[in-house]
Amino acid sequence: xxxxxxxxxxxxxxxxxxxxxxxxxxxxxxxxxxxxxxxxxxxxxxxxxxxxxxxxxxxxxxxxxxxx
Amino acid sequence: xxxxxxxxxxxxxxxxxxxxxxxxxxxxxxxxxxxxxxxxxxxxxxxxxxxxxxxxxxxxxxxxxxxxxxxxxxxxxxxxxxxxxxxxxxxxxxxxxxxxxxxxxxxxxxxxxxxxxxxxxxxxxxxxxxxxxxxxxxxxxxxxxxxxxxxxxxxxxxxxxxxxxxxxxxxxxxxxxxxxxxxxxxxxxxxxxxxxxxxxxxxxxxxxxxxxxxxxxxxxxxxxxxxxxxxxxxxxxxxxxxxxxxxxxxxxxxxxxxxxxxxxxxxxxxxxxxxxxxxxxxxxxxxxxxxxxxxxxxxxxxxxxxxxxxxxxxxxxxxxxxxxxxxxxxxxxxxxxxxxxxxxxxxxxxxxxxxxxxxxxx
Numbered sequence: 001x002x003x004x005x006x007x008x009x010x011x012x013x014x015x016x017x018x019x020x021x022x023x024x025x026x027x028x029x030x031x032x033x034x035x036x037x038x039x040x041x042x043x044x045x046x047x048x049x050x051x052x053x054x055x056x057x058x059x060x061x062x063x064x065x066x067x068x
Numbered sequence: 069x070x071x072x073x074x075x076x077x078x079x080x081x082x083x084x085x086x087x088x089x090x091x092x093x094x095x096x097x098x099x100x101x102x103x104x105x106x107x108x109x110x111x112x113x114x115x116x117x118x119x120x121x122x123x124x125x126x127x128x129x130x131x132x133x134x135x136x137x138x139x140x141x142x143x144x145x146x147x148x149x150x151x152x153x154x155x156x157x158x159x160x161x162x163x164x165x166x167x168x169x170x171x172x173x174x175x176x177x178x179x180x181x182x183x184x185x186x187x188x189x190x191x192x193x194x195x196x197x198x199x200x201x202x203x204x205x206x207x208x209x210x211x212x213x214x215x216x217x218x219x220x221x222x223x224x225x226x227x228x229x230x231x232x233x234x235x236x237x238x239x240x241x242x243x244x245x246x247x248x249x250x251x252x253x254x255x256x257x258x259x260x261x262x263x264x265x266x267x268x269x270x271x272x273x274x275x276x277x278x279x280x281x282x283x284x285x286x287x288x289x290x291x292x293x294x295x296x297x298x299x300x301x302x303x304x305x306x307x308x309x310x311x312x313x314x315x316x317x318x319x320x321x322x323x324x325x326x327x328x329x330x331x332x333x334x335x336x337x338x339x340x341x342x343x344x345x346x347x348x349x350x351x352x353x354x355x356x357x358x359x360x361x362x363x364x365x366x367x368x369x370x371x372x373x374x375x376x377x378x379x380x381x382x383x384x385x386x387x388x389x390x391x392x393x394x395x396x397x398x399x400x401x402x403x404x405x406x407x408x409x410x411x412x413x414x415x416x417x418x419x420x421x422x423x424x425x426x427x428x429x430x
Contacts, residue, residue, distance in 0.1 A: 008217025010154070010357045012284075015292060016209055036147060037279055044071065045292055060149075 002026055006042075007034040007061060014038040015045050018066070022049060029066040039064065074278075075299055081274040082303025088267050089182055089304070090311035092130075093324060095259035099333035100186035102308070103130060103271065104179035105360035106170035107334075109378070110385035110394075111255050112236070115247050118382070119389035123253025127240050129261050131364065132233045133268015138276040138368025139230040140269075147276075150226025152372030155215035158418055159356060159373050163380020164387070165411035166352045166360060171385065171394035172345025172408050173197075174335055176360045177282035177353070180346065181301065183335065185308035187327035190335050190342055197343030198350040202286045205354020208419035209291070213355065215422060218373060226370025229378065233368075237265070254334055272365060281362040283353040334397065341400040341408070348411045355419060 002021050006014035014033050021029055029046075033039050039062040043053045046066045054065045089102030101107060107124070114125030142148040170176045173194045175183060180198065183191035239247060240261065250256040258264065274280065278300060285298035312325040329337050336342070353359050356377060358366065363381070366374035388394040393404040 008151075008154070008219060009214065010218065012209065012288065012291060012357075013214055019292065035149060041294075044294065044296075048292075048294070 001028045001030060004029065004031040006038060007032050009033075009038070010035075011037055011041050015041050018042055018045060022046075027068045031064050031066065032061060033064065034061045036062075038062075042066075071296075074296055078278045078280065078296055078300040079303045081278045081280060082300040083307040085271050085274060085280075086185070086304040086307030086309075087311055088271060090185075090308050090315065090324070092259050092264065092267055094315055095263055096257060097259050097264075098254040098257045099324065100183045100188060101175075101179060101254065101334060102182060103267075104175050104182070105131070105134075105364060106167055106176035106381065106385070107174075107179060107254070109167070109360070109381045110171065110389070111250075113382050113385040114255060114389070115249065117248050118386035121389040121394075122248075122255075123250050124255040124389065125248040125250045126255045126258060127236050127247060128258075129237070129240065129264035130268035130271070132237050132240075133265045133270075134272035134275070134361070134364045135230055135233040135368040137269035137272025137274075138365040139227075139233075139272075139370075141273040141276045142369040145277075148226065148370050150221045150223050150370040150372070151218040152221050152225065152376075154218040154373050155422070156373055156376045158215060158422070159377045160380035160383070161414065162352045162356045162418065163363070163377035164384040165415060166349050166356070166377075167381045167384025168388060168393060168404075168407050168411050169201075169345045169348030169352065170360070171388045172400055172404050173342050173349070174395050177346075177349065178304075178359070178361050181282070181305045182308055183332070185305050185325075186312055186333070187325045188332040188335055189327065189329050190332060190337055190339065193339040193342040194346040197346035199286055200343070201347035201350025201352075202283060202354050203290065204347070204351045205419075206287060206291055208355065208423065212424040213419055213422050214424050215355075215357075215373075218371070221370075221372060223370075225372050228372065229367040229375040272368060275361055275365045276369065279362075280365075282359040283350060284358060284362065286350075287354055336395050336397055336399045338395075338399050341395070341405060344408055344412075345395075345400075348408050348415065351412070352415045355415060355422075
């Protein structure tokens with residue numbers, strides 16, 4: 001599973017990172033972001049690509065588990 | 069928020085913003101300039117005597133309202149987030165050249181839409197340049213361009229720009245004799261202070277809620293086939309167009325909609341430089357992560373990088389008028405053309421210097 005630390009990065013960078021990672025065609029990814037805009041944008045992109053996304057939040061940071 | 073609700077909200081927000089923008093013209097703002105973030109920051113620079121162009125001096129309450137509208141809504145939504153440290157000086161320079169591009173074209177991306185909605189076909193050339201600039205920016209994003217991470221900062225840092233907005237409002241209300249006010253030209257054309265402030269507050273709140281961004285619309289559509297932000301862009305155009313047509317039907321002499329290239333309000337007809345000005349703006353805005361409106365909204369949310377970008381916009385406006393770089397209805401100036409070319413070169417250099425060598429995988 002590829003893990004991406006996108007904390008502190010502003011959109012569209014987290015979405016670009018996950019889109020580039022998805023080119024490898026893995027079944028699962030984990031990405032960490034620290035703002036709601038990135039969480040929403042990554043979720044929207046991953047769902048559009050046919051993945052399911054579950055989000056856990058702790059101390060203002062979001063961990064998105066992305067699976068086929 | 070689910071996807072269809074998100075789309076509905078941004079279309080509604082865009083429609084409301086288009087109506088407000090057209091209504092502000094009816095109430096006194098210059099034509100096709102209900103809102104223009106670049107023009108209004110330029111007017112504000114003049115109001116603060118940072119430049120001496122007598123026709124564009126007025127601290128625009130719309131700018132104060134947008135910052136405070138975003139600040140207040142982000143507080144209530146628990147999205148006020150003081151952060152910064154992502155290449156601040158680079159962002160200031162990018163903000164400076166965004167303004168140089170805007171003042172070549174005579175309008176920010178927001179006003180570009182409003183000019184199109186007023187029938188100004190010169191703005192079509194601006195739109196072509198803007199889209200080309202966004203494509204240039206995307207070229208760097210795809211190669212790993214990044215201004216690096218932001219970090220959490222104290223609340224006082226995040227509140228600095230909203231505090232500046234409050235100080236500007238106090239100056240405007242209580243100490244107008246300290247400020248400059250245009251007596252002719254676009255700076256003298258203004259809706260009542262409280263109406264402008266209220267309009268800014270509503271637009272700032274709506275833009276904070278929907279993440280509306282003029283650059284993001286075209287950028288995301290090309291990069292990810294994601295059209296949410298583009299719907300907001302189109303909704304502003306459609307509603308402002310309808311309002312302009314209605315106002316023109318009611319008051320035909322006022323011509324709020326006039327289709328053509330010639331005689332357009334606060335515009336020139338040099339197509340090449342209209343396009344190149346907006347190319348610079350679109351390119352630099354992609355490297356910044358958002359249009360001037362989005363920078364104001366993020367500054368209101370506590371982002372001090374965006375606050376510095378706004379300072380860059382202000383500096384750009386002051387330089388543009390002190391050094392004769394800004395266009396006028398007569399057309400662009402030679403100094404302005406040189407400044408736009410320098411701007412495009414600087415933005416390319418910033419792009420090249422900030423391409424990440426290692427992918428951020430861990």
